[in-house]
Amino acid sequence: MRSRSRLFGVFLPGLLAVVSIGLAACGSSSNKSSSSGSSSSGGGSASSSAVSSEIAKFPPLVTAPASAKKGGDLTVLANGDVDYIDPGAAYYQPTYMIDLAVDSPLMGWPPNDTAAPQPLLAASAPTVTDGGKTITFKIKPNIHYSPPTGGGPGWSKPVVSADVKYAIERSLMPGVPNGYTTLYFADLVGLAQAQAAVKKTPTKAPNLTGITTPDSSTIVFHLSKPSSIGLIDALSLPVSAPVPAGYAAKYDAKTPTSTYGQHQLDVGPYYVQTYQAGKEIVLARNPNYTAGSDFRPAYLDKITVQEGFADENSAVRKILTGSGMINFDFDATGEALKLAAQQYPKQLTLTPGGGNRYIALNVTKPPFNNINTRKAVIAASDRLALLDTRGGLLSGGLATHFIPPGIPGYQQAGGAAGPSDLDYIQHPTGDMTLAESYMKKAGYSSGKCTGNCTVTMVSDNTPPGSNTAQVFKAQLTALGFNVQLHPVEHATMYTKFCSVVANEPNVCPNVGWVKDFNDGQAIIDVPFNGGTIAGSPTNNSNWPQLNDPAINSALESAKYITDPTQRAAEYGKIDDMIMAQAPAVPWDWDYETNVNSTNVIPVVNSFNSLDDLAFTSLK
């Protein structure tokens, strides 16, 4: 998954500040800090149970109640838009809210499923042969496409396996800017040739020879290495939702971008009836969908995503006090979260978001090329104070390593307590004595940095990221560092500094990673695999630039483990190995904080931790 959303813009801080004033004027508390974390951030330590207890108070429903009934219209309030309405390019968790309701990839995730994806367009679980290098799917018969988005003539033929093949092939086109195909389909036979072909002819989907369709209901994936688990997981992403070439090719041929998304065909219980970019998305029942053909009950009649609610406080209040509404791409944070937790607790759910936030320390440059200096920084870090910059313990769990709760490998990596053998991660509010001992080991005899102690830091220029940077700057200063902080726009931070290998500063305080699916590979491979750095000089996501041969090798091997238990254990072990190198300060395992109107029965899908529109209903 792409790293953290940039959908909160430059004016939001001002709006937030003003809302605080507005709320205070209306008689609410204006205390910005919303959790127990704020009270404990001044010193001492907090137990793991204390810092992880908040989430238990606001559990989500992950199955629809037996009393759920059909009918009604739901309004989903959004700040921004989907990243791409085209399922071939969609790569943003809130966009998946739409995709889960309208698309049918080969595999899918029922809301309560965190173990492995279930067949969706596929008729049954795939057959894996050839030692994990050949995966064969049969697709369901008599699945028909919806009317196209925006109206017009559609596509009356039923879904065939070639439509799935074309859907994946088109995702290699520059006009369908998919962010993960080349990552998760890397072992697919013929991928390099297909990439070369699309370079020559960018307006035509290339032939992927590693995908064959012996008949209209069979699709076979041929891999050069036995990475079947990762591939099957990736086939639960929207890229494998069928797209008929005969219909879509004319839209895909447009430059500079395919316009298929605005004319798309869906096969789920709903379809995108209208899409007005940045304004509104309307999902209506798909008249060509056969009820019961998959696990989605589809209670609602119509779903309208209404965009432009830039001020989350008033939007959350509108949802809590209104009727038939839920949130889309914004969390309830700060004052809004406090309001929901205190006054509307039954309308708030906290769900582990399957992501982490950490402060990357560039291990290639002094002073953080010294492992003891890095350990000192982690030991000194008041991670509860960092967490407070996002709303405290209601907004996320205190991270002690990188694999977050809910992802296989989390427990094996130490669970909430973290790796017990690493003393520098044991103190949620920091331990200066321990930090100074590591500084001494790093060669700073006084326990604090002396001499050339300048470190550069590039951060977001808007809250909460800018606040996180300020807090961390103070923590580094306490260790004697002279921090040169450069706040810039979020996109600039990545594309000019933190993701550009040659330009990366000493510290990138606003980075993190969200799973693509429930697997350790999806959370720690890209951000810590040193093998990817050289190949991505301007789009590097290994922000600490950690390039440890043992970790790289372990990550490469883990991809090919097919036994789930062994796989989880291995990723947990790799997480420990990464933590032992101290490349970053993990401080947040995000929660998704979702709110709903009182007459809505929201069901959260564990896959993306957001409300599942195909399972949510009205009272």
Place this chain on the structure above:
Amino acid sequence: MFRYIVRRILWGIAMLFIVSAVIFLIFYILPSADPAVLRAGRNAGPQQIAAIRHVLGLDKPIYVQYLRYMRDVFLHFNFGYSYQYSVPVRQLIFNRLPATIWLVIGAVIIWLGIGISVGIISAVRRRSFVDRASMTTSLAFISAPVFWLGLVSLYLFAKDIGRFKIFDGQGSFAGASTVFEKAGAMLLPWLVLAAATAAIYARYMRASMIDTMGEDYIRTARAKGLPERTVILRHGLRSAITPIVTLIGLDVGTLLAGNAILTETVFNIPGVGRLLYQAISQSDLTTIQGITLFGAFFIVFFNLVVDIAYAYLDPRVRYS
């Protein structure tokens, strides 16, 4: 007069060329983020980024990009494709313009009505209680930022989240279908947007009116026995209003160009301003550049309109 208008139009076009060049410099040569990387996403490899760069034409020499950009803008009125929405920027802007026009027209009517009336009354009743009260109130509204006023008004008066449920709340304009519903949804935004501007206009109007009412020809009009109402409205107002005309030309131009960004964002009105906000927050450079250029056009156009209007409003002004 005709030659003057032609000359001003030519100057306007030249100005748009200059603005276009500056915009190109900012967004193509010195972009704050790499558009190809933004579009490709976090996991994209170098090949994919290169392919996107090629399709967007960003791998061409700068002068080729510039010529292509100018050709598209001036010959085809094409501002490019939005990286974020994958639709033409022109389509996005035209799609959003009606809501902005709704907002601007209503607000202009309110602020002109209030601003001019208050300004005249304050001027003719100078140093009275009414004058002092209205000028103090206007100062308060000028000092209140639009986004603050907007949010406070929502928390006080919006039907959805307000204490006193009087006006339609956030996002109601998007759901309104009839003219009456749209007007109802716009009432609070109109009042908020008009508040500060009306206050400014009132102060300008007052100052201009005080100057004008001291002129000899006003004294002459009074000496001729004309009713005071006629003196004020026919002789005083016509002359005193010229600075207001200048202001309104600029204000309407900038508001249509997206300067209602805060009002539209706070009230969730799907206009050009909110589009600009979304584009900024998502680093959608082509959309920002399109709106900027579009805004420059409006400002140049309304400046021209103001200059021509001067000739009709003020007999002392004649162009040759």
